[in-house]
Amino acid sequence: MSATTPAVSTSPLTAWWNNMTLSGIYPSISTTSTTPSTASSSWSSHFIFGGNPSTAANTPQSTVPPSALSSGYTEDITVAGSLLKDKITGLMDTLMGRESVHAGCGYGEDGRIAMMVDKVYLVDRLGSHENLVGTVHVTTTHIIFRAENGSKELWLATGLIASVERGTLTAAGCQLVIRCKHFQVITLLISRDKSCQDLYETLQRAAKPVNVTELLAFENREPVDDARGWKRLDWSAEMARQGVLASQNPKWTQSRINEGYTICDTYPDKLWFPTAASTSVLLGSCKFRSRGRLPVLTYFHRQTEAALCRCAQPLTGFSARCVEDEKLMELVGKANPNSENLFLVDTRPRVNAMVNKVQGKGFEDERNYSNMRFHFFDIENIHVMRASQARLLDAVTKCRDVAEYWKTLESSGWLKHLRAVVECSLFLAESISRGTSCVVHCSDGWDRTSQVVAMCQLLLDPYYRTIHGFQILIEKDWLGFGHKFDDRCGHVGALNDEAGKEISPIFTQWLDCVWQIMQQKPRAFQFNERYLIEMHEHVYSCQFGTFVGNCDKDRRDLNLSKRTKSLWTFMDARHDDYMNPFYSPTAHVALLDLDTRAARFSVWTGMYNRFDGGLQPRERLEDLTMTAMEHVGVLESHVAQLRTRLAELKSLQQQQLSTSATTPTNMIDSGMSSATDELKNLSISHPLDPLLNTSTSSSSTSRLLERATSQESGVMDSSLYYPDEALTRYSLKWQPLRGADRCSNPTCRGEFSSTIERRIHCHLCGMIFCRRCLKSTPDERERVCDKCKSD
Numbered sequence: 001m002s003a004t005t006p007a008v009s010t011s012p013l014t015a016w017w018n019n020m021t022l023s024g025i026y027p028s029i030s031t032t033s034t035t036p037s038t039a040s041s042s043w044s045s046h047f048i049f050g051g052n053p054s055t056a057a058n059t060p061q062s063t064v065p066p067s068a069l070s071s072g073y074t075e076d077i078t079v080a081g082s083l084l085k086d087k088i089t090g091l092m093d094t095l096m097g098r099e100s101v102h103a104g105c106g107y108g109e110d111g112r113i114a115m116m117v118d119k120v121y122l123v124d125r126l127g128s129h130e131n132l133v134g135t136v137h138v139t140t141t142h143i144i145f146r147a148e149n150g151s152k153e154l155w156l157a158t159g160l161i162a163s164v165e166r167g168t169l170t171a172a173g174c175q176l177v178i179r180c181k182h183f184q185v186i187t188l189l190i191s192r193d194k195s196c197q198d199l200y201e202t203l204q205r206a207a208k209p210v211n212v213t214e215l216l217a218f219e220n221r222e223p224v225d226d227a228r229g230w231k232r233l234d235w236s237a238e239m240a241r242q243g244v245l246a247s248q249n250p251k252w253t254q255s256r257i258n259e260g261y262t263i264c265d266t267y268p269d270k271l272w273f274p275t276a277a278s279t280s281v282l283l284g285s286c287k288f289r290s291r292g293r294l295p296v297l298t299y300f301h302r303q304t305e306a307a308l309c310r311c312a313q314p315l316t317g318f319s320a321r322c323v324e325d326e327k328l329m330e331l332v333g334k335a336n337p338n339s340e341n342l343f344l345v346d347t348r349p350r351v352n353a354m355v356n357k358v359q360g361k362g363f364e365d366e367r368n369y370s371n372m373r374f375h376f377f378d379i380e381n382i383h384v385m386r387a388s389q390a391r392l393l394d395a396v397t398k399c400r401d402v403a404e405y406w407k408t409l410e411s412s413g414w415l416k417h418l419r420a421v422v423e424c425s426l427f428l429a430e431s432i433s434r435g436t437s438c439v440v441h442c443s444d445g446w447d448r449t450s451q452v453v454a455m456c457q458l459l460l461d462p463y464y465r466t467i468h469g470f471q472i473l474i475e476k477d478w479l480g481f482g483h484k485f486d487d488r489c490g491h492v493g494a495l496n497d498e499a500g501k502e503i504s505p506i507f508t509q510w511l512d513c514v515w516q517i518m519q520q521k522p523r524a525f526q527f528n529e530r531y532l533i534e535m536h537e538h539v540y541s542c543q544f545g546t547f548v549g550n551c552d553k554d555r556r557d558l559n560l561s562k563r564t565k566s567l568w569t570f571m572d573a574r575h576d577d578y579m580n581p582f583y584s585p586t587a588h589v590a591l592l593d594l595d596t597r598a599a600r601f602s603v604w605t606g607m608y609n610r611f612d613g614g615l616q617p618r619e620r621l622e623d624l625t626m627t628a629m630e631h632v633g634v635l636e637s638h639v640a641q642l643r644t645r646l647a648e649l650k651s652l653q654q655q656q657l658s659t660s661a662t663t664p665t666n667m668i669d670s671g672m673s674s675a676t677d678e679l680k681n682l683s684i685s686h687p688l689d690p691l692l693n694t695s696t697s698s699s700s701t702s703r704l705l706e707r708a709t710s711q712e713s714g715v716m717d718s719s720l721y722y723p724d725e726a727l728t729r730y731s732l733k734w735q736p737l738r739g740a741d742r743c744s745n746p747t748c749r750g751e752f753s754s755t756i757e758r759r760i761h762c763h764l765c766g767m768i769f770c771r772r773c774l775k776s777t778p779d780e781r782e783r784v785c786d787k788c789k790s791d
């Protein structure tokens with residue numbers, strides 16, 4: 001397409017869009033912009049409705065240093081800005097009006113995309129709102145829909161596009177359906193067929209980055225210093241926490257055998273093996289396992305000293321053996337003082353494992369491994385899971401008829417697959433808690449193995465059920481041991497056929513399993529559903545480098561810790577969004593009494609129907625509870641402040657009483673009278689009045705107060721001054737969550753697009769704001785809106 005587009009008409013556009021990138025139009029990237037609303041790094045999502053991004057007119061201005069603005073250049077810049085705007089509008093018009101040229105669409109020499117289509121209808125799928133008419137912009141990183149009446153602004157990171165479908169042309173226009181990886185479905189109606197085709201092609205291109213560096217995470221134009229997030233997992237510290245090194249002669253040690261990723265490039269460079277295992281045993285086993293993924297320790301159960309190990313399938317074929325591998329398994333068994341026997345769990349259905357034998361892979365022969373008992377679990381492969389999720393999405397987004405919904409859901413098998421993962425994890429957790437070590441593999445040991453191994457630890461160890469511990473678990477068993485996030489999420493080359501076969505919702509499925517368990521054990525998790533959903537979104541959005549790359553080595557080669565930001569740092573700043581109000585750290589230790597009957601598994605509508613406002617409850621129970629708790633907290637601290645003040649006043653009153661007994665006239669003359677007057681007023685007007693009177697009141701006090709009042713001296717003791725506002729500072733009533741669908745800040749009015757975006761109260765006025773319109777007080781104890789802050 002770029003070949004047919006005249007270079008002269010595309011390059012100014014490209015330059016313009018590039019310029020917009022630089023001037024901070026993308027809210028998720030903090031750049032040179034000086035406007036607080038766009039420069040803020042706290043935009044919580046790619047979907048910002050009704051936000052306040054820079055417009056074409058002020059874009060050129062915002063790149064000029066403020067000093068230039070203040071020294072008389074302002075007018076020139078304004079004129080230049082508007083001239084530029086006119087020029088661009090003119091160019092756009094020429095392009096849009098000319099049939100022979102692709103309407104406003106073009107690729108720059110560097111592959112950057114710029115496109116604008118106006119008179120586009122945003123169709124409400126559920127029909128609960130009117131269709132909005134507006135303009136669609138496509139940039140290198142985002143698709144933006146801006147309603148003409150300004151009521152809506154929708155940002156979508158292009159990394160989130162899963163597919164774009166083009167409908168047939170009807171009288172009303174041509175439909176374009178954009179399906180997203182985080183389950184939003186955007187339906188656009190475009191009257192001109194040509195524009196629709198152009199937009200379709202542009203989106204296809206935008207959703208298919210060829211190179212990993214085209215991802216949003218690399219758009220960062222500032223140096224990244226995000227060590228806190230990038231160094232989240234310290235392997236040695238984590239193994240020490242598990243208790244690996246607790247005994248005098250640890251049975252497990254850290255090996256440097258994989259330093260520089262020399263023996264296995266998809267494993268981390270620090271690995272733990274039985275202390276008794278020699279290098280030759282390890283190297284031998286490594287050669288015998290698919291992709292060199294030999295058995296390594298991932299979890300050590302402190303109480304029973306049983307170990308959880310993971311690996312890939314052996315290259316057995318029909319009869320091959322490996323003495324070193326057998327030896328290593330024996331040593332894994334011996335490292336457990338309670339039982340030398342161990343379970344070997346193959347997560348695949350037996351028939352799939354048999355098929356692998358034909359390719360020279362397969363599973364271990366029990367006869368060669370004397371201490372091993374074999375178990376197969378029927379967890380299907382990535383292709384089955386991909387198809388299953390597609391069917392599930394059909395059920396939750398397309399079916400209007402109840403019978404059809406259940407039929408489609410049933411045929412998807414999604415809940416059945418979830419149950420298989422949970423059952424296998426439960427088997428592992430039970431075995432380990434009884435003192436039997438387990439070794440787990442599937443084919444390559446990075447999909448199903450990651451799922452069940454991580455889930456098993458979540459069930460066993462309450463630490464992994466905390467906000468921080470959950471990140472450690474993901475860092476260790478998903479990122480560390482090499483789940484292929486690039487390939488499975490389709491970060492790069494998503495729409496090409498070959499790459500398409502690698503895509504599979506393995507991590508999403510695991511998050512779904514976590515959610516299912518949260519439903520059964522609501523008190524066991526420190527985090528709530530929002531934590532999982534937001535994490536899921538950012539796995540796909542590629543706004544952060546955390547989930548970019550297929551393994552540890554990839555991330556190091558791409559130098560992600562220097563070039564991109566970490567999701568964990570972003571999430572650290574939102575800790576309170578993820579708190580589960582029902583969490584009780586002592587309620588559970590291991591979650592071994594899970595009910596795995598089919599009826600306990602349900603569709604996670606909070607995830608899959610997240611953007612279908614009409615289908616969701618308008619308020620989450622968790623949020624209502626959190627808000628109530630927060631309000632009570634604020635009021636309690638206010639009461640505490642008042643109590644302190646009251647005590648101060650009481651002691652002062654006592655002092656006055658003792659002083660007045662000796663030199664009453666002095667006191668009155670020294671200006672205390674006014675203060676006493678204050679005290680009296682306070683005691684009359686304050687609701688806690690009885691408290692003050694019952695404990696200290698005596699007839700002499702009243703008389704003293706009366707006298708003091710009658711002899712007003714007009715001088716105020718500043719130490720006694722207590723402003724009235726302090727008493728009425730806190731709003732007793734908070735704005736209810738129900739019906740709060742926009743930020744209360746009149747200059748923002750940002751829309752809360754789904755229940756994921758938390759509605760947050762200002763601690764003073766009690767109104768609801770979006771996150772970027774609230775600031776913490778310097779002591780970090782309160783959150784206040786701009787208005788309350790300036791008052």
Ligand SMILES: [Zn+2]
Nearest residue numbers: 762765785788
């Ligand atoms: Zn306020």
Ligand SMILES: [Zn+2]
Nearest residue numbers: 743748770773
């Ligand atoms: Zn706001």
